[in-house]
Amino acid sequence: MLLEQYGRFKKAELEESPFRCLLNANIEINPHQINAFCAAIQALKTGGIVLADEVGLGKTIEAGLTLKYVLDSGAKHVLIALPATLRKQWEVELEEKFNLQASILDRLTVESNLSFWKACLENRDEVRIVITSYDYSSKLMQRFPKVKWDFIIMDEAHNLRNVFHGTKRAKRLYELSKGIPKILLTATPLQNSLSDLHGLISFIDPRIFGSEKVFNKRFIEGQDYTELKRELIPVLYRTLRRDVGKYMDFKKRECRTIDFVLSPDEVELYMRVNNFLKKDVLYSIPNANKGLIVLVIRKLLASSSYALIETFEVLKNRLQKLYEGTKSANAQDGFDLFWNFVEDEIDESGFEEIDDEDTLFQKQQIQAEIDEVDAIIETASRIQSNAKVKALKTAIHTAFEYQEKQNIPQKVVVFTESKRTQKYIASELRKDGFEEDDILLFNGDFNDAMTKEIYRAWQVKNFGKTNYGRSVEYKHAIVDYFKEHSKILIVTDAGSEGLNLQFCNTVINYDLPWNPQKIEQRIGRCHRYGQKYDVVAINLLNTGNEADRRVYEILSKKFELFDGVFGASDIALGALESGTSFEKTILEIYQNCGTRAEFKKAFDRLDRQIDAKRNKKAVQLRSILMTESDAAKGAALEKTKNDIDQYLQQVDFWTQVAEPDVEGNLNYWKIDNWGERTFGSHGTLFVGAFCNSNNEMLFPVLLLCDEQGRYIDFTENDIVQALENVNDDDVRYFKPTDEELASYRNIYDTLVQEMLSKYQASSKPVMDYNKRKVENWADIQREQLNIQIAEMNAEIDELSAEATAGKDFLEKVDIRKKVDEKKKQLQKVQTSFHQKVSSIQEEAEREIAEFNQQFDIQPILLVNVVLKF
Structure with missing residues (x-):
């Protein structure tokens, strides 16, 4: 009976545990993934995290668990932004491993049924997981500004690291996703420069590192790596493959090559296609996408003569239509063949009408190209065996x-x-x-x-x-x-x-x-x-x-x-800007080199570039990402493994405990002999839950007090084991005396304070981190003002020196005017300095207070059973 009463609250707690996501997920349970998941849900309270495990350790699993937790906690709309080529893979993984349905959206899908998608995305009653490319993600957010996104996942996030001086897509996504809790996934958060970290962490919260100038001064010029690691601990979680050998048995991989030599016909085909692709002007290939299509043809050239025949028939078809005077926009039949091979988005402007040049000359050029394509098709057709x-x-x-x-x-x-x-x-x-x-x-x-x-x-x-x-x-x-x-x-x-x-x-x-x-x-x-x-x-x-x-x-x-x-090591792949950019580098070498000496020179240069990114400094930079020692990492993983085992055991145990027959109101029960036999004394056991003022349970309680009403901090396991030995026939109702009721009221107040202290202790790390982050932001703002003043002083000194060195009188007068103007601007900044600092401090204090307010509760101890023993 007592276990059933407590079980009501315990089952609710187990249902609210982050570990509940493991119960209906089709995954192997690995401690490092659960650690990352727990770090993520903790970090979401203050903005989010970068999950940066090495390749092959299951970052998608970690993100999927987090996503499931967020949805179980009430989120409705989730956006997953990633390279276009990974969209299908994510859809499959979410469905297969987590039984989650997602929609892959792109411009064509949305615009072809605009009203449907508008209604779907703006409906807050339905859960909607959207998978889309980086490029389209920000366009989608702009297309439907009323949609409230509760959570964002960004995969292969190193592509977004140049947010402040790189691609527009990263900048747009940064601006539109501000304030939305998010996780970023990347095996290489730090590739070539510490500024990579500044870009990525700014997606989580720009206040952590502040402006690039302050970041550079602190960590790049100042090389304060200890402080940098401290700032990264709450917002970056990373596991290396060497950390998990105890839990994941990885087999070796080895390589073998089988050499071959082309036949004379195959050599002829290679030379014809190679020469064709190197031509500056090709009517058969749309200009805007020439690089991509040439890359595809080179891939097919290495594949088989049979694949090439189909390819050049598509090009010939386009040439014939152009020769007949058809617009090139209508000469794109069969080009889907190419789009299956490329990872970049296609520029449809490449299929617009070609320039209006001399028609006769144009036809001569197109006919010459058709002849060349015919020769390639004929050569490929002669080859019977590759x-x-x-x-x-x-x-x-x-x-x-x-x-x-x-x-x-x-x-x-x-x-x-x-x-x-x-x-x-x-x-x-x-x-x-x-x-x-x-x-x-x-x-x-x-x-x-x-x-x-x-x-x-x-x-x-x-x-x-x-x-x-x-x-x-x-x-x-x-x-x-x-x-x-x-x-x-x-x-x-x-x-x-x-x-x-x-x-x-x-x-x-x-x-x-x-x-x-x-x-x-x-x-x-x-x-x-x-x-x-x-x-x-x-x-x-x-x-x-x-x-x-x-x-x-x-x-x-x-x-x-x-x-x-482990295959491609983290450091090795870290030398890549991206796989597709490396692919294009190789294509440029094939396109621009003709002789053995030219190839050697180009590849030697590429070797040196790769080595430069894997030097001692690169290794040192990556060590910054390891925010805990190997021993601490090992201990954390072992603890998580034990926590998971304990959770699954508890689920198994409490599932077998029946629902209580007795109503859940306050019951006074009494049992004889059990207390002395079990605890060596008499006392009172309070069974119930600690709640906030909305009656939402914070945690279940089994609170043991001695005869004097003093709280004794026994573990839950000890008390549950003792309750298992209770014979229900020994338990009976009793009516407390007025004296006992007064005593229980006093004990109740003491227990509320004890449990409040426990709750505050559990909330303190999050509050402390937020306080430190906001205070750090205030320090950065003050530092930014000091940098601004220093830069203005340097500018005034430079102009003054220029005026002194100048020989032309009018030019000197002009420079002195500039100096006076700059001094006035500097004085204005200096005058307002203390006011701005005071304003920054007030804002920081207000933000800390607002954040902490969510943890201020009017506590209630909901007691189901008072057991006198």
Whole structure:
């Protein structure tokens, strides 16, 4: 009976615990992720946090847990802003792991049904999670200014670090998201300069570091790293992979290369396409998107002659329409082929009408280009077998032999960037003796007969189970089929998003992307938590191409992608501005270099640039992010693991305790013999909850007092264990005397004060941090005024020196006038200095008081049972 009475409050507390998000999430429970999640929900009270775990440790899981907590706490509208290529991946992860439905929004989706989305987003009665690109996120907020966003997640947030002197999109998002609680996710919050941190933390709260001038003076010039670390502790949480080896068993990864040499026809095709792409004027490619399309064609050139034929047929179609005089806006049929490969947003202005030049000359140029494209298509059509496919067959047979010897399941994942190449590889492998069932193709389209048949079979097998949504279920079906039936999965990067293939230990890069982050994502499909065997990454290398060889060398040695326990290290990837910018750098080398010497010079320069970003200073800067020692980190993770275990045990225990039969009003009960036997004395036990003035429970209470009414601070576990031994037959009602009632009232007042102290102690860290942050902001404002005065004095001194050195009388008079004007401005600033400082101080005190007000409560001790023993 007593456990049931207390259980009413205890179950409510467990339901309010942050750990409750673990109960219905489809995730492995890892202590570092729960630590990050707890740090995040604490930080949201004062603006937010940067979650900065190294690659592969599950920042998306941490964000998902936080999102679930925020929604459970009453949030309605959440915005997730990220690079466009990650939108689908996030939608899948939220649905699969947290059973959360999100909407991917872009300009076309919104504008095609404007009234619907306006109504949806402005409706505060429904939960709405919106996933959108960085570029569109601020446009969406401007499009619907009445929408109140409760929470924002920004993934790959290092892209936003140059907020004050970089892209407009970062600046717009910064301005529009001010004051909205948010978390930023990035494995590399500090890449090249401490100012990166200033930009990112300013998204959380610009008052933490103040203006860039003050930040530079304090931390870049002053190098006050101790103070900088102290400021970062509440707003940046970071775990390295070396921290979690005790909890997450990571297997090694190793690299193998299979070399090949192009046939004479393939060499001819390469030279023709290479020369074509280097031309300054190309009518077949829209100018605004030329760089992107050239990049795609170079990727396909490294893929297969079959992929190239389709590509150049699209270009030929455009050329023929232009030759006939059609507007170039109507000559874009088939260009969707290219957009599947690129990560940047497309500039549609590239398809506007071409310049009106001499028509005859224009037609001659277009005809010459058509002839060139025809020659490329004819050369590609002559090639019956690609040298690269022969290398792939060798790679697959080598992998299967190794797996058989090591008693590893015979499975390989082959990555290619082209759907056409995908089909070509499959047909060539079937010629080599592989059965229809051995080979599985997937590119994310869900529209071929085999994929549909696999999905139908999966639906039958999983009838009546959780509905994850069609796109997620298709991927489950593909993964299951590969695991149970196929040996070879040929997959594109788009198709692989969201696939967990830890039962396969071999990845073959048929096409090797130039973007290191994309390669890391590929290998990460297999080299992930749960993999039982060392992962082998096999790359196919054209040894006759010096540029290809140097690119592979950089990816392998500089970015450490293919070897070691963790793959691409934090420091290695930290040398990247971004994967796409590195890709464009490589493209420029291919486009601008012709001779072996030119390639060598360009790649040597790129090597030096990468090394410069990985020097001693870069390593020292990254150490700033480690705000606690290895020992402290280890202890914190161990404590969290124990806390999670204890929480799950408590949920299990209290779930089995029935709801109370007796009404929840004040009950006076008495039990004989139990107190002396259990605690060695008589006394009173108060069962109930500590609440605020709105009767909202703050925490449940089991309060033990001795015969004199003095509070004895026994742990909850001790008292619960004692209550388990109570025989309900020994418990009976009693009516307290007036003397006892007076005594209980006195005890009640004492207990209220004891519990209030406990509540205030739990609130104090948040209040202290906010107070320090606001006082720090006030100090920064004063420092900013002093910097302004110092700069004005320096300017006056400089002008005075210029006037003294000047030889022209009129020029000297003019400069002295400027000096007088500057002195007047300085005097005005100095005169108002104390008034401004006083105003800043008043504002700081007011803000601290307003923040603390939420913790001022009129406490109520709600007592269900007074147990006399």
